[in-house]
Amino acid sequence: xxxxxxxxxxxxxxxxxxxxxxxxxxxxxxxxxxxxxxxxxxxxxxxxxxxxxxxxxxxxxxxxxxxxxxxxxxxxxxxxxxxxxxxxxxxxxxxxxxxxxxxxxxxxxxxxxxxxxxxxxxxxxxxxxxxxxxxxxxxxxxxxxxxxxxxxxxxxxxxxxxxxxxxxxxxxxxxxxxxxxxxxxxxxxxxxxxxxxxxxxxxxxxxxxxxxxxxxxxxxxxxxxxxxxxxxxxxxxxxxxxxxxxxxxxxxxxxxxxxxxxxxxxxxxxxxxxxxxxxxxxxxxxxxxxxxxxxxxxxxxxxxxxxxxxxxxxxxxxxxxxxxxxxxxxxxxxxxxxxxxxxxxxxxxxx
Amino acid sequence: xxxxxxxxxxxxxxxxxxxxxxxxxxxxxxxxxxxxxxxxxxxxxxxxxxxxxxxxxxxxxxxxxxxxxxxxxxxxxxxxxxxxxxxxxxxxxxxxxxxxxxxxxxxxxxxxxxxxxxxxxxxxxxxxxxxxxxxxxxxxxxxxxxxxxxxxxxxxxxxxxxxxxxxxxxxxxxxxxxxxxxxxxxxxxxxxxxxxxxxxxxxxxxxxxxxxxxxxxxxxxxxxxxxxxxxxxxxxxxxxxxxxxxxxxxxxxxxxxxxxxxxxxxxxxxxxxxxxxxxxxxxxxxxxxxxxxxxxxxxxxxxxxxxxxxxxxxxxxxxxxxxxxxxxxxxxxxxxxxxxxxxxxxxxxxx
DNA sequence: CAAACTACTGGAAACGATACCAACAATAGA
DNA sequence: TCTATTGTTGGTATCGTTTCCAGTAGTTTG
Numbered sequence: 001x002x003x004x005x006x007x008x009x010x011x012x013x014x015x016x017x018x019x020x021x022x023x024x025x026x027x028x029x030x031x032x033x034x035x036x037x038x039x040x041x042x043x044x045x046x047x048x049x050x051x052x053x054x055x056x057x058x059x060x061x062x063x064x065x066x067x068x069x070x071x072x073x074x075x076x077x078x079x080x081x082x083x084x085x086x087x088x089x090x091x092x093x094x095x096x097x098x099x100x101x102x103x104x105x106x107x108x109x110x111x112x113x114x115x116x117x118x119x120x121x122x123x124x125x126x127x128x129x130x131x132x133x134x135x136x137x138x139x140x141x142x143x144x145x146x147x148x149x150x151x152x153x154x155x156x157x158x159x160x161x162x163x164x165x166x167x168x169x170x171x172x173x174x175x176x177x178x179x180x181x182x183x184x185x186x187x188x189x190x191x192x193x194x195x196x197x198x199x200x201x202x203x204x205x206x207x208x209x210x211x212x213x214x215x216x217x218x219x220x221x222x223x224x225x226x227x228x229x230x231x232x233x234x235x236x237x238x239x240x241x242x243x244x245x246x247x248x249x250x251x252x253x254x255x256x257x258x259x260x261x262x263x264x265x266x267x268x269x270x271x272x273x274x275x276x277x278x279x280x281x282x283x284x285x286x287x288x289x290x291x292x293x294x295x296x297x298x299x300x301x302x303x304x305x306x307x308x309x310x311x312x313x314x315x316x317x318x319x320x321x322x323x324x325x326x327x328x329x330x331x332x333x334x335x336x337x338x339x340x341x342x343x344x345x346x347x348x349x350x351x
Numbered sequence: 352x353x354x355x356x357x358x359x360x361x362x363x364x365x366x367x368x369x370x371x372x373x374x375x376x377x378x379x380x381x382x383x384x385x386x387x388x389x390x391x392x393x394x395x396x397x398x399x400x401x402x403x404x405x406x407x408x409x410x411x412x413x414x415x416x417x418x419x420x421x422x423x424x425x426x427x428x429x430x431x432x433x434x435x436x437x438x439x440x441x442x443x444x445x446x447x448x449x450x451x452x453x454x455x456x457x458x459x460x461x462x463x464x465x466x467x468x469x470x471x472x473x474x475x476x477x478x479x480x481x482x483x484x485x486x487x488x489x490x491x492x493x494x495x496x497x498x499x500x501x502x503x504x505x506x507x508x509x510x511x512x513x514x515x516x517x518x519x520x521x522x523x524x525x526x527x528x529x530x531x532x533x534x535x536x537x538x539x540x541x542x543x544x545x546x547x548x549x550x551x552x553x554x555x556x557x558x559x560x561x562x563x564x565x566x567x568x569x570x571x572x573x574x575x576x577x578x579x580x581x582x583x584x585x586x587x588x589x590x591x592x593x594x595x596x597x598x599x600x601x602x603x604x605x606x607x608x609x610x611x612x613x614x615x616x617x618x619x620x621x622x623x624x625x626x627x628x629x630x631x632x633x634x635x636x637x638x639x640x641x642x643x644x645x646x647x648x649x650x651x652x653x654x655x656x657x658x659x660x661x662x663x664x665x666x667x668x669x670x671x672x673x674x675x676x677x678x679x680x681x682x683x684x685x686x687x688x689x690x691x692x693x694x695x696x697x698x699x700x701x702x
Numbered sequence: 703c704a705a706a707c708t709a710c711t712g713g714a715a716a717c718g719a720t721a722c723c724a725a726c727a728a729t730a731g732a
Numbered sequence: 733t734c735t736a737t738t739g740t741t742g743g744t745a746t747c748g749t750t751t752c753c754a755g756t757a758g759t760t761t762g
Contacts, residue, residue, distance in 0.1 A: 075431030
């Protein structure tokens with residue numbers, strides 16, 4: 001711990017033999033500086049190892065080159081990829097990202113948002129645990145800095161939004177399963193309080209449209225972002241009336257996927273054989289599983305980059321807009337046909 | 352976006368009909384305030400909805416109630432648990448945690464550290480990608496604020512350290528494997544540039560001590576924090592000379608574990624049957640695998656809480672110290688005996 | 703050659719708080 | 733009654749910048 005007082009703009013001014021205002025002008029490259037002045041100040045600054053104090057700058061300017069991001073849970077692989085994308089753009093523009101965990105509670109998220117405001121962030125990024133509540137709407141509309149929603153929705157508000165076209169991916173998956181003969185399908189997913197869940201349900205239902213029978217026999221289970229919830233629900237559905245047992249499962253979100261797979265492990269169910277499975281959101285460690293699990297995927301890092309670019313634009317005065325990024329379905333080993341599933345089941349039956 | 356200028360301490364002073372200095376005194380509960388003054392100021396502050404500006408406070412006080420944490424990769428489950436622990440303690444003491452991703456590069460980490468210093472954090476927490484380099488040592492010793500290392504080491508420096516006793520856990524695992532008859536074991540782990548890897552190697556070697564033959568035939572592979580590295584190395588070792596093929600594998604760290612399991616999937620190797628397996632660091636999604644994988648675990652959240660408490664203490668003037676947290680080995684299904692592994696292998700041979 | 707620019711430069715007032723110091727009144731002690 | 737002491741308060745410098753305003757010198761224009 002060294003004690004040495006930090007070097008200020010005054011020290012630079014004294015050393016260069018000029019006024020502090022001139023130093024400031026040079027360092028923030030104001031047009032009105034002579035070439036000689038520029039040289040002298042820059043030399044002095046370099047010699048003293050001066051670097052401006054961001055705190056003082058924030059106070060004076062009212063801005064901070066800081067961007068805040070309040071996120072439901074940054075440990076989720078999806079969000080950590082988003083963050084990577086955000087940082088890649090932000091850092092190269094001289095901004096710093098401040099990530100705040102919401103801890104799964106709207107109250108805490110709002111606290112974080114106001115604390116970021118007090119710290120004078122230049123913009124706010126949001127992936128909250130709940131979107132579309134009046135409370136959130138109120139605080140967002142009262143925020144006097146640019147706001148960009150990431151994979152969240154809040155309509156009729158003049159803010160930026162970067163969204164995924166969740167419908168397309170899951171609809172394609174559902175269509176594929178229908179074509180493979182399935183009619184009894186279940187979508188297990190997270191909380192309907194956020195857009196991704198709502199859109200996934202919508203896409204699932206749209207995919208079902210082509211088969212009236214499937215529409216009758218399939219349904220979705222939404223609830224909480226927790227593996228325990230998904231595990232319990234999956235177990236209930238898979239151990240219920242054998243006649244009504246679904247022949248295909250779709251899981252939406254990391255926690256749901258973990259829950260579904262946990263349930264399968266416990267029940268001795270092998271995905272792709274006893275039941276078809278499509279997970280929505282690919283996960284890096286899914287690669288270790290055989291058979292390979294079919295997945296709907298999306299580019300989280302691209303979304304991060306898009307959101308960062310958007311908020312920078314808004315800081316620069318561009319009007320808020322909404323952009324959409326695609327999702328895509330990739331059939332792998334567990335998109336098995338109804339026929340195969342039924343064949344396996346009757347074989348088991350006989351034993 | 353509302354335009355309204357923020358309410359300052361001056362507004363409160365005017366409203367209460369007192370001097371700004373008195374307002375400041377009341378709000379930072381200085382002892383020398385009359386009960387009447389206190390009431391008037393508090394009323395005025397409440398009526399105006401005043402809250403002090405942290406930026407101005409930082410500038411004046413030189414401190415910020417902010418704690419910085421520079422971490423190798425916060426997407427790793429271990430670190431996100433640590434962060435949870437940190438926040439639980441810090442938030443309830445009125446501090447805010449600023450998490451900065453190091454991006455796997457020491458250069459970037461050092462940049463982050465200086466930026467945090469400029470932002471006047473009151474303390475710095477570190478889990479860097481490399482410890483014990485002269486460069487890091489230099490910058491840490493020049494840091495004029497309390498520093499606490501989390502699961503990292505840097506000796507002969509007057510800073511706080513919260514460390515795991517990695518040796519005990521992995522030594523217990525190794526001993527168990529030795530008792531199960533194994534002599535040909537391989538430890539696949541991350542980069543030796545950080546303490547956990549070095550200690551794990553040390554614990555592994557200590558565990559080997561009881562068997563001269565094991566000491567001769569077992570070895571460790573250290574390298575990078577990447578699944579690809581671990582996968583490649585595992586494949587190399589498992590497809591080499593059958594006579595020398597290890598009968599037990601220990602994997603250290605998330606990425607190594609993923610890599611090992613990927614390799615196993617590709618080669619059709621089933622842990623616990625073709626080879627014994629112990630992973631060092633339990634992972635939430637390991638639960639979905641059958642057989643259940645033996646693991647060495649540690650309490651990341653507890654470490655976060657300990658580190659937070661320690662840095663708060665140091666800010667309060669307590670001398671830096673070092674504390675150790677335990678690690679423990681839990682044998683599950685994949686701690687299979689040499690006998691079983693060999694039986695399976697020869698059975699395969701005959702086919 | 704006076705007037706009007708242009709190109710720089712320095713001084714000083716903010717930004718919003720804290721903390722030191724002096725001043726004041728009321729009480730206690732001599 | 734006079735001084736010391738205690739408790740409480742207001743004024744003001746300060747933290748490290750930015751930015752507005754004036755001022756100077758040199759250049760161009762009528």
